[in-house]
Amino acid sequence: MRFFITGGAGFIGSHLSDRLMAEGNEVTVYDNLSLGKKEFVERHFSSPKFKFVQADLLEFDKLKTSMEGSDVVFHLAANSDIIKSAKNPKIDLEQGTIVTYKVLEAMRANNIKKIVFTSSNVVYGEAVKSPTAEDYGPLLPISFYGASKLACEAVMGAYCHNFEFNAWIYRFGNIVGKRPTHGVVIDFYGKLKKNPLVLEVLGDGNQSKPYVEVHDCVDGMLFGLNNSHEQINLFNLGTTGAVYVKDIADIVVKEMGLKNVKIKFAGGVRGWPGDVHTVRLDVSKLESLGWKPKYPTSREAFSAGAKDIIEDLKTQDL
Numbered sequence: 001m002r003f004f005i006t007g008g009a010g011f012i013g014s015h016l017s018d019r020l021m022a023e024g025n026e027v028t029v030y031d032n033l034s035l036g037k038k039e040f041v042e043r044h045f046s047s048p049k050f051k052f053v054q055a056d057l058l059e060f061d062k063l064k065t066s067m068e069g070s071d072v073v074f075h076l077a078a079n080s081d082i083i084k085s086a087k088n089p090k091i092d093l094e095q096g097t098i099v100t101y102k103v104l105e106a107m108r109a110n111n112i113k114k115i116v117f118t119s120s121n122v123v124y125g126e127a128v129k130s131p132t133a134e135d136y137g138p139l140l141p142i143s144f145y146g147a148s149k150l151a152c153e154a155v156m157g158a159y160c161h162n163f164e165f166n167a168w169i170y171r172f173g174n175i176v177g178k179r180p181t182h183g184v185v186i187d188f189y190g191k192l193k194k195n196p197l198v199l200e201v202l203g204d205g206n207q208s209k210p211y212v213e214v215h216d217c218v219d220g221m222l223f224g225l226n227n228s229h230e231q232i233n234l235f236n237l238g239t240t241g242a243v244y245v246k247d248i249a250d251i252v253v254k255e256m257g258l259k260n261v262k263i264k265f266a267g268g269v270r271g272w273p274g275d276v277h278t279v280r281l282d283v284s285k286l287e288s289l290g291w292k293p294k295y296p297t298s299r300e301a302f303s304a305g306a307k308d309i310i311e312d313l314k315t316q317d318l
């Protein structure tokens, strides 16, 4: 199979590239390296089955040409700085919604009909039903990032209806593992490198989210793609339970081998405007198809992923 991955040099995309290459597929990674890194995928550069295109999704002609001959598009590229975009709605509109429209149009021009999309649990907003299942509504996201993900899902649904596309849409929990480009662990690690005595935590520390180890995330996406054949295949991709931010702070401190760190909570129930305080996902739909993550609880997934991240960060200069 020939796979095209937008954002394939990023955190999740590079793990997806590894897996698809290991299975003998042809892979094109299309990434502007705004956050991703060449080093994350350069182990594949010597393979004739791998192609790397450094370009932006807003460059439509380049996108259309690069996509030629692909069977399936994995669309992962998006803005990942949701704290910054909370102050500037244009970021997610452009780097989420408009780039997704460009991807769908490039697919249409190339007669490619299968898209896998990385959405997020944030589309549920502050859900009153927990754990939240895929059929929950009304969907009222509270962040521009979430609004953009929901808009992308909606546009994809219309392409499925009007142009006979098939879509696999995954609403992720928080993903953890090697090669992080952003997120709470990297944030705490950076702060503690600067000041190993005090760690400032955004919010009250009681925010809690489900976590998925990155190899499980890739495995779940491929499992759904191979085992679900509706026109629109919509799944939560998560784990049971959640991890609290205050516990994440303790885990990072411990993994860094630090002692006597004073943890200071900035206060308020959210980390930033648009941060959903409490998330629990109903993950039974994908699991009912037979998928089993290696780390089925958030606690197990987080511990495994955080250990890998900190090992990774220790080898870099932050």
Ligand SMILES: NC(=O)c1ccc[n+]([C@@H]2O[C@H](COP(=O)([O-])OP(=O)(O)OC[C@H]3O[C@@H](n4cnc5c(N)ncnc54)[C@H](O)[C@@H]3O)[C@@H](O)[C@H]2O)c1
Residues within 6 Å of the ligand: 006, 007, 008, 009, 010, 011, 012, 013, 030, 031, 032, 033, 034, 035, 036, 037, 055, 056, 057, 058, 075, 076, 077, 078, 079, 080, 095, 099, 118, 119, 120, 121, 172, 173, 174, 175, 176, 180, 181, 182
């Ligand atoms: N990491 C998580 O916890 C999480 C949770 C929910 C959803 N997601 C979604 O999964 C996807 C992948 O996330 P990730 O954590 O790997 O993020 P990431 O930032 O590491 O990867 C995104 C990649 O896209 C590239 N990119 C961004 N804008 C681009 C553009 N206009 N043109 C070309 N390339 C561009 C970046 O350089 C980066 O390599 C994203 O869509 C994200 O919203 C991630």
